[in-house]
Amino acid sequence: MVKQEKIMKKAGRKEAVSIKLAGFPGGADGFELVARFCYNNGRVLLCPSNLPVLHCAAVFLEMTEEVCACNLLAQAEAFVNGLCYWTWGDVLTAVRSCEPFAAAADSSGLLERLISALFSKITATPETPTAAASAACGGGMGTPNRSSSSCSSSPDTVGFGRSSSSATKTPESMRPCAGREWWFDDMTSLSPPTIEKVMRVLGCYGVENKNLILTRFLLHYLRAATRRPPALCEGEREGAAALAGLADTAVHGVALVGGTAFSCRGLFWVLRIVSAVGLSRECRHKLERLMGLMLDQATLDDLLVSGDDGGVYDVNLVMRLVRVFVASEEEADAPSQRMRKVGRLVDKYLGEISPDHGLKVSKFLAVAESLPDSARDCYDGVYRALDIYLESHPVLSLEERTTLCRCLNYEKLTLEACKDLAKNRRIPPGVAVQALASQQCKLHISEPGPGAAAPATKERRPDPSACSQSQTPRRRVARRATRSVDLGGCRGGGGDDDEKELLRLNLQRMQSRVVELERACKEMKGQMSKMAKGKSFSFGAGAASCHQTGGRGLPRLC
Template sequence: MNELCDLKSVMCAFSGRLRTMVKQEKKKMSRKEALCIKLAEFPGGAEGFELVARFCYNNGRIPLCPSNLPLLHCAAVFLEMTEEVCACNLLAQAEAFVNGLFYWTWADVLTAVKSCEPFAAAADASGLLERLISALFSKITAGPETPTGGAAVGTPTNRSSSSCSSSPDTAGFARSSSTKTPESMKPCVGRGEWWFDDMTSLSPPTIEKVMRVLGCYGVENKNLILTRFLLHYLRAATRRPPCTEEGGGATTLAGLADTAVHGVALVGGTAFSCRGLFWVLRIVTAVGLSRECRHKLERLMGLMLDQATLDDLLVSGVDGGVYDVNLVMRLVRVFVSSEEDADAPSQRMRKVGRLIDKYLGEISPDQGLKVSKFLAVAESLPDSARECYDGVYRALDIYLESHPTLSLEDRTTLCRCLNYEKLTLEACKDLAKNRRIPPGVAVQALASQQSKLQITKHAKEGRSDPSQTPRRVVRASARTRSVDLSDGRGGSDEKEVLRLNLQRMQSRVVELERACKEMKGQMSKMAKGGRSFGSAASCHQAGGRGLPRLC
């Protein structure tokens, strides 16, 4: 009991708040009751109270260093340990130590900022955190090799701790550093990136406070070097275990991601390549991103899609798929809308067409890729974006091979994305022999190919001799027309033969499909034991019909 009374009397000699609380409690309590004082939300908890007690029992002296300064400063503010209570009190000594920020090294300032994190609210309310952040960026703007005045940390503050005074030079710098506004530091930020790794040790709320102090949080971020730092910090944060983020760290990281995207959108393609933008997307997506910022970033990426490579497009899926196909479709949509005003397909459009064909071939083996999604990607570009559809056919063949259980209807629907007239002769031959392609589609492809050959043939025959004069050309064409009219046959016989051949081929395909259905029905009946194999064979020989010949 005597020790408790001694503790109260010793600490009350330095703390104005404790004096007031003790007086109020004594008025309320009776003589038999024990005096009990509760200090809620004490900065640093038991550790902070122990440091203050050591200061009080050591006759107002305690070694100050960058690691314990924030805790002692906030505790002194909380307990009202001012000069009005006692001369050379703890708050005055802490302020004198802070006034020597000019003599601190970069590591010392960073240590002090990190020490504020357990009681960031108290450090922010006292103004200490903002002063330390200002000193931190003063060191950054000065560069890594800037001398610190030849004094060790605490040299002037040791004098102030003992005599509670500071030199005129130190006091003058204290006034200039404390009154230095963040706006005056903004143009200086960006002389290098040597400090990026050191700052990754700070918590997300501290980084948010740093950005707010500099006036570069959210849409106000217009600094490229701070944008690069945020991306570096977010990348490091994604590599840390989730359990290390405390107190709404995920929400804070999402806010930092939005801030970084605002900075990226401001500079656009002048500072980031298309691959760099995909790198940014992967980082900010891992920590969370608002819809507005995602739209900004994707629009910037879509406008530069012709500079992307296949590796850039292979972004991991977020909804269970192997790849994020929806992202690529949105980027293609942005790019196509930007090229709508062009009279003819540009080289950029053709380049994107070849890129999407490669992308289709890469995602085709994905078992989770639906038919509708494959079609959506293949048809996301206009027909003019592709000079040849061989790449689409190869991707389609890979998809059919990887999904053997597709129905005839689905396979027919998939072939809708092909333009048969833009298939090469080799691809068309392979399509006709491909068993995974429905027969009706093969017939259409062959018909389109034959029609294209006929058109090419007539175009070659209709070319005039360059040596002929225009008058001779006109006369020759007139003679040709007269011969065609008088003959009455010309190319009509050839067209009629072609039409009959196509009709015959189509009828054979239909007959083949009908026969296959009949065989399936007979085999299902045989499996049920309706009739024996011998009777079925005799019936087939007696009145059954064999499979039609295709040639």
């Protein structure tokens, strides 16, 4: 702690002694204050700003009554005993002054006494401290303005104003009353290790956090910490670790009250805040489970969380939330309205993330297939998202495009969407044939019997325009809603029978072309094998081959 070194001065060969005090509270400034006390006959002007350093220095140097009467430690203790007469600003200034030597202030017990006095002021002061009270003691921080940022900073749907029965488990002497958030902004000036010490003193750190008001304060503090410059926000390794611990503490408090105090949008807001400072895997799982159970209350804007794995959006998060929701709904025999609502939400999300060039085929399929088939009454929304994805990724191979179409249920496509799919050049031909075949089967099933009336058929048919427009992504509604598609190049407006007949003819025409193409390819392979055996590739052989195939080229597929 104290080192003595002899230094030989070259000039005059005189010896000088230097004393180094390692870990002295306050460094050179603290030592200067102690020296002034000693050279001023034991008199010093104590105030909230210099009390912590003088108190810790007196403990460090053991300046007790045993050495001298009315020593520095006795005077500092007498000043601390008057904490009940200090103003809010005085106590906050003293707590902030302890931060450079927090370990010494903590070991001496001074920091804990100041924190207890700080929250005693919060519980005892019904309103913001007045300016007169702050000016009476001098050197205070002034009047803290009543802060509404703690409420306005969060979304209106967060529901911070609601009370929770779990908050009653905090001791009455330390329990802040609801609505007294004037101290939130003042407390954000403290460092993360100091806030961690505050939560430990109150017995609300980690899993022990059962106070809604303190949870609100932690979220407000973490939000302010993320807006500071990186050097001030993270600080040293100790500060970054303290922020991560505070984030876990806030999540434990949020998970305790759950949906009674936080809406689904509020939970997404919490996730964005705590993810910016670091969150343990256990707390993330707890928060995501709570969000997944309320996924039917989410909106598209809530799901658009920025990604950190190379993509624009965090697709893995949405997939985890959908899995939690589906697992909670598996016990139901029939698909509920909540499941259908999530199905429409996922279709909109697919349409929004499809233009992302960093979105892989496997990720797109995973999101589209994360819901059971019963969650969607119509697959037009999935097809529109698929069309956007294929348009944004033109370099996909035929195999990849065929794999992508696996997420479609052709029987749940409307007639308009099915005709658009068959005409779409980005869709593989085999997929188009399957879609038209399933549509033809659906038309056969929906045909009326001999004694059935025509109006009954119209009642059984779903409204394709209403279904497709409800499932269409926002950016393509205006372009797709008024588009009329026809496979044969003409409009099928001559009634239901004409439209069915046209669809059958187009399907038969496409099937015959596929068969014709396969036959021509088979004949060409035979001719190539014959030419390879005879080692003859003359023009005459090519002409004979053309004559054997009927003198015509390969047929067009579409």
